[in-house]
Amino acid sequence: MSAARTATRPSKRARRAAAGQAPVGTRPANRRPGGPGGGRLGRVGWLARPSLRHRPAAFLAAALTVFLGTVVIGPFATMIETALHSSGDDRLALLIMGGVVGGWGLVIVLFSLASTIGITVRQRTDEVVLLRTIGAAGAQVRSLVRGETLAMASVAAALGAVPAWFGARALLDALRSGEVVGDDVRFQGGALALLATVVATVLVARLAASVAVARASRAPVREAGAEQVREYRMPRWRLIAAATLLLYGLGFAVVTMTVTGHSADPYDAMMTAGNACVMVSIGLAVAAPGLLKRFAGRFRGRGAAAELALSNAARRSQLLSATLAPVIVLTGSSIGTLMLVDIDVRSMAGAGGADDVTTLLNVVVVVMISLFATIMVVNAWAAAVAHRRAELRRLWLVGARPRTVRASVVVESLVTGLLGAGLGVAAAATTVVPFSWARGEGLVPDGGLWVAPAVAAVAIGVAVVSATAAARRVRFSGGPTSG
């Protein structure tokens, strides 16, 4: 809860600013060296409603992410709350389910949430630049964007809490019937856990919005407007975060081969190996904009559609990377975890069979992550194409056939799909290779190799289908005047 308190602190100042009050301790007089101060500022909250209504697709994509994020995290948070009311082995099992499995879910959900909110905010750069041109202060623009996100996220997260509650009951039932926990474990209301989930989700959405709008609201206006087409450089925090996750993940792989692989308990190796692919996937997903730029910049397209697609993917890697990131996470963690289970079942067959609870946990992780990542791919394409609707129309106005324009979007999805699946397979290898080695199957597992191409193909398919569906919705008709 203390995190919640720190995170709300800056908004008070923004609210004061938006309400036209000077921050405490400053005077609106002409004495400051920077100039005569910001002056009186009007409220901007009223802009939020027409603005949200103007962009229903992007708005719904963001709201859906928040909603599903709550649905996914909620049940696990509830398991922790239930654990606090039980004891012994049940308590431990519930804590592992809530804390470990839910923890991974949390990381992935929050990351997806941040990247979707990032697109929806960044697609409003034109609007931010226009507002600032006619005199809106940076604080007003920020408070507008934050306020909108806050309103959208609160409603979506609150709605998500309802299915999350049913999900929590279903999860506990599954755990009881799978005999992971005893039949006497009682479901505990979940109100506190769900509230915490809603608050966390809303705060992350709001934080992501602040980060995304920071540049456009602070830089000199002409630079802020030119930013969109300028070369994208990954900010340092992003590089550091990606490198940390990658190293951490690789560290788990190394530890599996050197330490836990020799341990007496065969499940020690799984504890370390299982984390590797998820960490490496997320690390690669964080680095997605830079990776995409490198990758797409290497190819020359044949034909108008491919040429458009590749140059767009290279130049606007930041926008498209939101569609790449979930593909990496989807393939990386599903292939890694599924093959892990497969190796486990095979190698434990002689020793009394694999541990059912562990298998169940792993399958829950895969199902949860895959479902969420799949929805994120669909969602990210909807948001990215909605962002570029005007630009795609312009291509049509200068003579491109609608088919060519739509095809270029589909080629983009093939590029990001292929790259994402490739990176995902590489991430999965950091789990599969060490674990297979630890269980005595050598560097390449003895079976189940078909999982990798199968999952990769499904991931690419999801990307292409969602891009095609999003591109279909772009309308090419009517006059050249566009807002």
Added chain:
Amino acid sequence: MDTMAVQVRRLARVYGDHQLGVRALDGVDLDFPRGSFTAVMGPSGSGKSTLLSCVAGLDRPTEGEVLVDGENVTFWDEDARSRLRRERIGFVFQSFHLMPYLTAAQNVALPLRLAGRKADPRLVRTLLGHVGLAERAGHLPGELSGGQQQRVAIARAFVASPAVVLADEPTGALDSATAKEILRLLRAAVTDLRQTIVMVTHDPVAASYADRVVFLVDGRVAGHMAHPTADAVAGQLAHLDQLVAAGSAVAR
């Protein structure tokens, strides 16, 4: 001093490297008296938009100073610049730049609301009436023609009674009849209301509505013309084009 709405002194704006970069503006000295209508002309890339951006604090000059109402605004921070735009500068762009989801009346009132002031509905109605759109106050920009949208933008530019209205090719996207209406509106604001206008244009006819034309070439002032006529401006532009052609030939 006080009769000048805007002054720029030795203004320079370099993009990229200080030595090798593009000198979009290169030592520009100009005065814009109150109640004057100045047209800024010059070849594409000569620095006209950059000049307006620097005056409005949308861009930071590399060297030199900008004075608005006699006050040096060059070193103001972003908050102070946004206040400058809110209170003392109006804008009209080539591509209208209205908020797509606000009605005409809301768009006109927006600068006042950003400043935390009551947007007097009578003022908004009067302004929309001036530009001939009293009937369209409740329409969204998407429901208005290009010329009508531009008239909304003009009403918005004048709503806060700014020290100067900056117009970057305000008629560039309009047919000549609609352009004439827009120019008449701007002219009337100067003559009747003593407003100050600086307008970038490529059109000699548009320039002839101004009191004076300033010619920019390669970021420098290449000449002035008082009481311009369309023919005289066209002649001067042709002459400038020859100069530019000769200049680049020499440079090669």
